[in-house]
Each structure stands twice: as C-alpha cells, then as structure tokens.
Amino acid sequence: MTNTTTKSRIEIVDALRGFSLAGIVIVHLVENYVGAPTPEGAMEATRQGIADTIVDGFIFLLLRGKFFALFSFLFGLSFFIQMDNAHTKGQDFRGRFLWRLIILLGIGYIHHLFYRGDILTIYAVLGILLIPFYRLSNTWLLGITTLIFLGLGRYIVFMLTKDTSMFIEDDLLSPSSPVIANYYNILKEGELWDVFRSNAVEGHLMKMHFQLGVFSRAYLTFGFFLLGLFVGRFKFFQNFMEHKKLVKKVLWWSIGLFVLSIGMVMALFSQLGPDVKFDNWPAMLGLTALDLNNIAMTFIILALFVILYKKVKAGRWLAKFAPYGRMALTNYVFQSIVGTFIFFGWGLGYLGELRNIYTFLIAIFMIFGQLILSKWWLKYFYYGPLEWAWRSLTYLKLFPMKRKDTTLF
Structure with missing residues (x-):
C-alpha cells in the first residue's frame, strides 16, 4: 500500500x-x-x-x-x-x-x-x-x-x-x-x-x-x-501523514461535541413529550442538537479512518476500499x-x-x-462504466476504457 x-x-x-x-x-x-x-x-x-x-x-x-x-x-x-x-x-x-x-x-x-x-x-x-x-x-x-x-x-x-x-x-x-x-x-x-x-x-x-x-x-x-x-x-490528504496532532485534536474535540450534543438532545426532546411535533422552537433546537451529534460522529469516523490508515496493517485493509x-x-x-x-x-x-x-x-x-x-474491473478497465460515461460526456470525447496491461495499482 x-x-x-x-x-x-x-x-x-x-x-x-x-x-x-x-x-x-x-x-x-x-x-x-x-x-x-x-x-x-x-x-x-x-x-x-x-x-x-x-x-x-x-x-x-x-x-x-x-x-x-x-x-x-x-x-x-x-x-x-x-x-x-x-x-x-x-x-x-x-x-x-x-x-x-x-x-x-x-x-x-x-x-x-x-x-x-x-x-x-x-x-x-x-x-x-x-x-x-x-x-x-x-x-x-x-x-x-x-x-x-x-x-x-x-x-x-x-x-x-x-x-x-x-x-x-x-x-x-x-x-x-x-x-x-x-x-x-x-x-x-x-x-x-x-x-x-x-x-x-x-x-x-x-x-x-x-x-x-x-x-x-x-x-x-x-x-x-x-x-x-x-x-x-x-492539501490535507496529500500530506495526511504529517498531520498527526491535528487529527488527534479533531478526534478529541469531536468526542466532546458528541457527548455534549447527546445531553442537548435529551434535554430538549424530553420537554416535547412522546408525540413530538416540529412546530415549535424547542423542536427546532432539538433537531439542531441531533445534527450536531451526527456531525460530531462524522468527524470521529473521519479522524479514526485517517489514524488507522497510517498504520501498516489497518491501512492495507482500508486501502481495499x-x-x-x-x-x-x-x-x-x-x-x-x-x-x-x-x-x-x-x-x-x-x-x-x-x-x-x-x-x-x-x-x-x-x-x-x-x-x-x-478490483477485478479496474484491473482491465480505467474507469467504472458510469464513471467512463460521465467523464466522456463531460469532455465530449471518448476516453480509452480498456487497459493495455492488467497491472493492479
């Protein structure tokens, strides 16, 4: 890898x-x-x-x-x-x-x-x-x-x-x-x-x-x-190996936001009762708290992915994606x-x-x-079928599809 x-x-x-x-x-x-x-x-x-x-x-x-x-x-x-x-x-x-x-x-x-x-x-x-x-x-x-x-x-x-x-x-x-x-x-x-x-x-x-x-x-x-x-x-992803401290900061701040947003969601939606109606400001704030919870977890997943990708064994597994x-x-x-x-x-x-x-x-x-x-397809072709069509239509010309060699990258 x-x-x-x-x-x-x-x-x-x-x-x-x-x-x-x-x-x-x-x-x-x-x-x-x-x-x-x-x-x-x-x-x-x-x-x-x-x-x-x-x-x-x-x-x-x-x-x-x-x-x-x-x-x-x-x-x-x-x-x-x-x-x-x-x-x-x-x-x-x-x-x-x-x-x-x-x-x-x-x-x-x-x-x-x-x-x-x-x-x-x-x-x-x-x-x-x-x-x-x-x-x-x-x-x-x-x-x-x-x-x-x-x-x-x-x-x-x-x-x-x-x-x-x-x-x-x-x-x-x-x-x-x-x-x-x-x-x-x-x-x-x-x-x-x-x-x-x-x-x-x-x-x-x-x-x-x-x-x-x-x-x-x-x-x-x-x-x-x-x-x-x-x-x-x-150019973060071009040089992600150099941003160890930044990634860890993102991870810890995201964990903090995740915990805080859970408390916000529980506090706001508990006021609305079992039959929640989205016709009031507490419900709007509750939806935003739920968004913040999703955003925090997204950053946690992203940070963990980058951290694991740096490691040899985990990185080889993730590279299969x-x-x-x-x-x-x-x-x-x-x-x-x-x-x-x-x-x-x-x-x-x-x-x-x-x-x-x-x-x-x-x-x-x-x-x-x-x-x-x-993996098999890209061994023989440069692009996926829809990717090739999208690219060719974008530039209004036919790009080569089939590889001349079958070397995997």
Whole structure:
C-alpha cells in the first residue's frame, strides 16, 4: 500500500469514498430502499428480536446521517481538486464543472426513478452553488459552514413557514396518511412503471420537503461541501501523514461535541413529550442538537479512518476500499437497482418482510461482492462504466476504457 498516489488520484480519498459508500448501502438496505415514511405497522416484521434491535441501534448511532456526510464532504473535496488541477494547467474549469453537474442531474434523475432517496440530483443542484464559493476566503467559508451546522437554514425556514410544508400537504407526512399507504403499496405490489411514475414528480416533492424544510438535509449537505472545499485548500490528504496532532485534536474535540450534543438532545426532546411535533422552537433546537451529534460522529469516523490508515496493517485493509471508491457512481446506482429489485413488487417483493439482521447481512455480502468486482474491473478497465460515461460526456470525447496491461495499482 502507498499512502499517496502519483498523478491525480489520492488513494486515501478513494478509500474513504468507498468506505462511505459501504455505510450508505447498509443504511439503505436495512431501510428497505423505501426513501419515504412508511405506514404504521408496515415494518413490524423487520424487528423480531434482539439482533434486529441491535442493528437498528448500530445504524442510528454510527451510520445514519454520518456516511452521507462523509460522502458530501468528499464531493466538495473533489470539486476543489478538479478546479485546482485545471487552475494549475492555466484552465478555467467552472463551465466544464457546470456541464458535469448537468450530466450528473440526468444520471440522478434516472436513478431517482428507481429509488426516491437518490442523492445525485441533490448533489447536482447544490454543486452549482459551489462554483461562486471557490474563491471565497477561508474565514468566510468556515463562518458560513459553522452557521449552517448550527441550524441557520432550519431557523430561517421555520420563521417563514412555521409548521407548514413548502412542497407537499402536511398530512402527507403522517404514517397514517392514505398517500403514504398508497406509495408503500405501489412499492410492494406495483410494476416497475408504477414506481417510476410515482417517483417522477411526487417523489421529488417529498424529497424537497426533506431537503429544504426544517429537517435541513440539503443545508447540511452544502455545509459538508464547503468543508471539503476548505480542507482541499490545505492539501490535507496529500500530506495526511504529517498531520498527526491535528487529527488527534479533531478526534478529541469531536468526542466532546458528541457527548455534549447527546445531553442537548435529551434535554430538549424530553420537554416535547412522546408525540413530538416540529412546530415549535424547542423542536427546532432539538433537531439542531441531533445534527450536531451526527456531525460530531462524522468527524470521529473521519479522524479514526485517517489514524488507522497510517498504520501498516489497518491501512492495507482500508486501502481495499479504494477501487470501490473509484467506481462509487457505478456502485451506488447498481446498489439501488439490486436493492429495489429485492424489496419492490417488480422484483422479489420482500418489502417489510426480511428482518433487520438479514438485510444487514445482505448489505455486508453486497459490499464484499462489489469490493471484489471493483478490483477485478479496474484491473482491465480505467474507469467504472458510469464513471467512463460521465467523464466522456463531460469532455465530449471518448476516453480509452480498456487497459493495455492488467497491472493492479
């Protein structure tokens, strides 16, 4: 294993991207790829014993809301690397990056037809906002990122809308809503075209509520974009072996924030009773405290990953995620197609029927399968299929796909 790669690829970044993708597929598979609220009692069969409860707790504490954040952080980092590489060559990459995002939007829209929880369309739209931030000073970047993480977007939305949804009727968000029941039934019993038709418009409106409403996922995503841009400026991952003290500081401060945010979450939500309604300021503060808890755990995972990557044995194991990360787009879309086939009615139809422990094991099996397949594929090809298509469309020319040699990197 090498700690840094030559030319444009940075092995630890690819490995971290692959590791992040592994966490994402575990969450999605255990959630049965629903990407929406589920009717009351619909998922009871997924929780039948202590093992299922442990899986639930593991995902809530360590995975949900954390690995998407790592993935978003790496998107911002990749944006900086592409812009910086072009700048070094005396080129302006802004127009090309915008076109690249338009292509990603198209890929994401097709992916969204299968899975309503698609993140590619979100990345494509939010990525446009990265372009004017590229030359912003570090002070402004950190200041805006901090305000986002402290819930500024949520508070503005809440002040403007109170408890009213901007995109869909409020009763559609309830597990007892007929619309929720109908969508679940479409996933469970419908044909592929039925799923596509439901996701094509209604799915985007529901996603916009989650992304731009008081739950603030889009604002947090953009905050991690900016953080990745900021870290990229300091060439941290190119020289991560030299930043031992910094990484340890990040780890300990994150642990402190994690403990503090748990206390904040418990204190704020305990005031709201068992039936929490997000129509008051304590609930908004509680959601921000929960965000801070997820952010803290994200930094803990990131710091531990870097620390372990420096160690010879652990680093060799973590480096196995690098091919997986180099094909992240292909692997992400492939996961969704396989996952929806397993659960939805157009496929095997196991929605709501498999215990959490079984879907967790399916996720582990899928990760290892894709790790092996990615390594094999990149032995013979320069890019994953979707990566090659994305790159070729970005530059409007066909790049070579097949390797002339089969030397592994």
